[in-house]
Amino acid sequence: MSDLYAEAVNSLPGRLIAGRLGLPRPARLRRHRPGDPVISGAVLIGGAPGGRLTGALQRLIVQIGAQRASAGQTPVGALVFDATGIEDSTQLVELQRFFHPNVKRVQPCGRIVVLGAPPQSPSGRSTAERSASVRRATAQRALEGFTRSLAKEVGKGIAVQLVHVAEGAEEQIDSTMRFLLSPRSAYVSGQVIEVGVPVAESPAIDWEHPLAGKRALVTGASRGIGEAIATTLHRDGAQLILLDVPALSEDLAKVADRLGAQSIELDITDSDAPARIADSLNSGVDVVVHNAGVTRDRTLAKMPEDRWSSLMEINLSSEERIDDELLSRGLLAQNGRIVCVSSMSGIAGNAGQTNYATSKAGVIGMVQALSGELAKRHVTINAVAPGFIETQMTAKMPIAIREAGRRMNSMSQGGLPLDVAETIAWLASPASTGVNGNVVRVCGQSLLGA
C-alpha cells in the first residue's frame, strides 16, 4: 500500500509546507539492487586507543571496494568507530571527539556503526582486576545509550547500530558489516548485534550468491513477508522448499513456479506436520525460516480459549515441534541456520495482542534458550522482530492506527517485506556463523520498546 503522506511531503510544495509546520519528512530509503556495491560513498574509520578491530576493518574496506574518507571529505557514506579499546567511563569522551565533527558529513541513507565489546560479568582474581573489569563493562554498556540516541537524532534515512564483537571473533564481522553498511539494512536502526566466536568453520563466500548450493525451507511463503523472504533467498542462490496451508495452494504454486521451488502444502499445526516436513527434506536442509504466523486480536477479557490456543499453536508450539523433529533426525546441515520471525509486539507488548505478544516473546525465548545448544551442533538460531511492515495485514488496519504505526519510528515510515527478507538473508548466510542468539528488530527504530 502506498504511503500518501510520505509522497506528499516529499513533493516540492509538500516539502515547503512540511518544513514550515515542522512535520516529519520521511527520507526515501535506498534499497539494495543486485550488482550494487556494498556502500556508495567513502568510509571514515575512527576509534578509541587500544581497539582490536583496526586490522579487520581495514581488510574489510579493501574487500568491499570502498574508499577510506580523507580529512575534510564531505559527504561520507559511513562512519565506523572501533570502541573496543574503551576501558573506563572517562574514555567515552572519545565518542564525542570522533562523532561531533563528523556526524553532519554523513550522506542521506548513510550508515553509522559503533563496534564495542560485549559487556561481561566481572572477572579477575585481584580486587584491582575485578574493579577494572567492572569499569570496562560499565563503559561498554554505555555505548548502547549513545548509539540508540544518535539513531534518533540523525534523520535523513541514516541508520546507526552497535555491534558487540567478542574476543576472538574479530574475523567474523564481515557478513554483519556488509549488511549494516549496505542499503540491505534500510529499515534496521538502533540495534545492538552480538558477533561471537563461530559455530562452524567459515566457508569461502560468493558474496553475490552466498546461499548457492544451500537448501532453505520457508513457511508461510505464498504471500507477504514470506514471499519476500523466498524471493530474496532465491536471489542469494538458495534452492527453496516453500510451505503454506492447502487453502493457499494456488498462490503457493505461483511463487514456487516463479522461483523454481519445491512446495509443501500443509498446516503446520497438524499432528503429522513435523514428520511430513522432515520426510520431504530427506537430503537435509541448511536454512529453516519460521515465518508462518497469524494475529487473532482481542483484549484479554474478550479472548476465548480457542482464539488463544490456535494462535499459540501456529506462532510458537508448531515451530518447537518442527525444530525438534528436524534436529532429532539430524536433518539440519553443519553450519545450518534457523531464523524465526518474532514481532515488535513480543518485545514491547501491544493492547489487544496478549496472545500474539506472548507467542512472539516465546519465539525470542526459544532463540535464547536454544542458541547455546545449537552452537554445539554447529547451527545458529536468530530471530527478526518486524515493526510496522507494509503488507496486506497492515493495509487492513484502521487509518489512525496505521498512520501511528508508520510514523512512530526514527524513519517516520513503514518498512517493506523486503527489509525483513534482507535481514533474514544476512542471518541465513553461511558467513554469519558468529551470529547466534540475536533478536534483530526491523522496525526503523520504533519508539515503542527498547
Ligand SMILES: NC(=O)c1ccc[n+]([C@@H]2O[C@H](COP(=O)([O-])OP(=O)(O)OC[C@H]3O[C@@H](n4cnc5c(N)ncnc54)[C@H](O)[C@@H]3O)[C@@H](O)[C@H]2O)c1
Ligand atoms: N506485517 C507486519 O507488519 C508484521 C509485523 C511483525 C511480525 N510479522 C510476522 O511476520 C510473519 C509474516 O507476516 P505477514 O504480514 O506476511 O502475514 P501474512 O498473513 O500475509 O502471511 C502469513 C503466512 O503464514 C501462513 N500461515 C498461517 N497459518 C499457517 C499454518 N497453520 N500453516 C502454514 N502456514 C500458515 C499464511 O497462510 C500466510 O501465507 C508472521 O509471523 C507475522 O506474525 C508481521
